[in-house]
Amino acid sequence: MPLQHLPEHFSAQFFLTTLLVTLLSTSSDACGKPPRFENMQLSGSPKASYVTGEKVKYSCRPGYMHRPTVNIESVCAANGQWSLISKNACYKKSCPRLDDPTNGQAKFVNGSSEFGTQIQYICDPGFFLIGEKILFCLAAASGVEWSAEPPVCSKILCKSPPNIANGAFSPSNKDVFEYHEVVTYQCHQVPGQDKLSLVGERQIYCSENRLWSANPPECKVVKCPYPVIQNGRLTSGFSKKYSYRARIMFECNQGLFLHGSNTVTCEGNSTWQPPIPTCRSNPPPPQPTTASTIDVTSNPNSKGALIDFPDSKGWIISLIMIAVLEL
């Protein structure tokens, strides 16, 4: 830096410091800033340059401990390099080894309990975790410690399942149910009245989250309308009344085409599912088969697309034939 270009208002002290630094940095045997380390830090602030023979001291960073036999200072050597310090000078402190919780496991996922590692807790089936699932070994005022108290594994128990209208569950002689314990619902039947159907799950069980595995069922009268199909007939499922889960099958009169499903079921909301089909003189539009749809969409390069092609070609040919016949 040419000295004559310095502004005049700079103090004499600053001027001298600058002069010194300039002289040192141009000298070939001075060192630059001392190196930084993950496990140790420089004591005091670094200077821009150091003269040969000058020493810097380090101390271990939080979470690390000084191995007393290893010196942690570095000397600026004549070649402008800082002398090496053993990486082992500061080693990671360890948090106390923790035992498995009762009815669970403490996994030291990093293989040790050193500073920076973690423990993951898992409870045995039938137990749930109260507290932190993961603990970290962190630097603290006095060394290292786990980020939280270890969690506990507590037994999974469920409260009584919900009561339902026109029905009951069993066993019902208790308030608390064990993990995986099952209750069974039943509908009350009143003689002389319409039969009540149990719609939903007949059995539910106490599950992981201390909740029941499903909503309770409903007890209700399910009556599907008498199935009427124009130009067709029932082939099975003849009855006067149709209640929950009744199934019927249909067929069209000779020469007609069935549009829809040939089998329908009486569902919990007193409707036929899928809806009752119809019989018409024209064939139903082609339904892409589920298998070829999956093939084409999931893997466009598969043979699925090729297999699909002759189908649609065949369909076009039959359309042409129908058109020709109708002329």
Ligand SMILES: *[C@@H]1O[C@H](CO)[C@@H](O)[C@H](O)[C@H]1NC(C)=O
């Ligand atoms: C400890 O293991 C966990 C899970 O494998 C990983 O995410 C984390 O980075 C590891 N930590 C250290 C300090 O190795």
Ligand SMILES: *[C@@H]1O[C@H](CO)[C@@H](O)[C@H](O)[C@H]1NC(C)=O
């Ligand atoms: C009846 O239930 C079926 C499913 O079981 C559903 O698809 C249909 O939309 C329901 N119909 C009415 C009218 O709620």
